[in-house]
Amino acid sequence: MTTSTARMKTGAVTDEFDHAADVYDRLVAANPGYHRDLRRSARRLGLPGQGEGLLLMDLGCGTGASTAALLHEYPKARIVAVDASEGMLRAAAAKEWPENVTFHLARAEDVTPEWAVGLLGGPADAVFAAYLVRNVPDPSALLKAVRALLRPGGRLALHEYSVADSASARAVWTAVCWGVVVPAGRALAGRADLFRYLWRSVLEFDGRAALLGRMRDAGLESVAAAPMPGWQYGITHTFVGRRAPERRGSDGHGARGSGSEGRGSTEPGAGTEVR
Numbered sequence: 001m002t003t004s005t006a007r008m009k010t011g012a013v014t015d016e017f018d019h020a021a022d023v024y025d026r027l028v029a030a031n032p033g034y035h036r037d038l039r040r041s042a043r044r045l046g047l048p049g050q051g052e053g054l055l056l057m058d059l060g061c062g063t064g065a066s067t068a069a070l071l072h073e074y075p076k077a078r079i080v081a082v083d084a085s086e087g088m089l090r091a092a093a094a095k096e097w098p099e100n101v102t103f104h105l106a107r108a109e110d111v112t113p114e115w116a117v118g119l120l121g122g123p124a125d126a127v128f129a130a131y132l133v134r135n136v137p138d139p140s141a142l143l144k145a146v147r148a149l150l151r152p153g154g155r156l157a158l159h160e161y162s163v164a165d166s167a168s169a170r171a172v173w174t175a176v177c178w179g180v181v182v183p184a185g186r187a188l189a190g191r192a193d194l195f196r197y198l199w200r201s202v203l204e205f206d207g208r209a210a211l212l213g214r215m216r217d218a219g220l221e222s223v224a225a226a227p228m229p230g231w232q233y234g235i236t237h238t239f240v241g242r243r244a245p246e247r248r249g250s251d252g253h254g255a256r257g258s259g260s261e262g263r264g265s266t267e268p269g270a271g272t273e274v275r
């Protein structure tokens with residue numbers, strides 16, 4: 001990782017998102033598949049019954065595009081959305097949302113199981129993180145933190161760019177960034193730092209095999225990657241995994257207590273509600 005990319009991930013990247021918040025939705029509108037692909041990844045969580053009775057988290061929710069994808073697929077779930085950029089969250093919270101969706105300011109890696117339980121009313125049945133894991137300083141630590149937020153058997157879907165395993169994907173990514181994303185970003189946002197960072201951070205990020213390995217190392221099981229269709233084939237993927245279900249005791253009953261390690265308090269430990 002270059003020093004400038006590493007520096008961005010420890011804080012500057014969310015400042016850049018603050019700056020880009022007002023134009024973010026217009027930028028992603030220029031990518032025709034953006035919302036459809038987020039819905040595809042949300043669907044790949046494979047949750048039943050339109051999410052009825054389920055508790056979901058959207059980490060790195062931005063202006064709410066990924067939250068809207070979760071809501072579209074699981075309209076009956078309770079959804080807690082979290083982001084570290086005040087500007088992006090403000091733009092998200094300014095939209096119309098049903099009561100089952102709330103937004104909170106926090107760094108994803110600081111979200112504790114206690115805080116999640118306090119907000120959701122229980123451990124998460126699923127976590128969705130779209131374009132987040134590449135942006136945090138320590139992706140392995142984030143994945144371990146996410147595992148701790150999940151109930152046993154709870155599921156994770158990451159929607160993320162990953163091009164390191166494919167020379168053609170890296171070439172297409174570079175052409176799209178320098179031909180479209182960086183010029184459009186500069187024209188709309190008035191500066192291009194975030195978009196140059198986007199290009200570089202994707203090139204420097206894990207390939208599919210490495211990210212799946214990280215997920216396994218973080219204690220997730222049944223990990224798998226699936227591609228997006230169209231020009232993003234080989235570039236954007238859904239990575240799914242789950243926390244191991246409870247082992248059944250010899251009496252046939254689960255060995256569960258609270259369903260998560262170390263959950264005692266229900267007091268929020270981090271984050272500020274935005275709506």
Ligand SMILES: C[S@@+](CC[C@H](N)C(=O)[O-])C[C@H]1O[C@@H](n2cnc3c(N)ncnc32)[C@H](O)[C@@H]1O
Binds near residue numbers: 059064066083084106
């Ligand atoms: C590319 S945007 C994606 C937003 C949304 N998930 C979507 O799909 O449109 C990445 C978001 O991650 C947020 N982010 C970056 N690092 C973060 C961190 N450590 N904790 C929480 N949010 C973070 C940024 O503020 C930004 O809103």
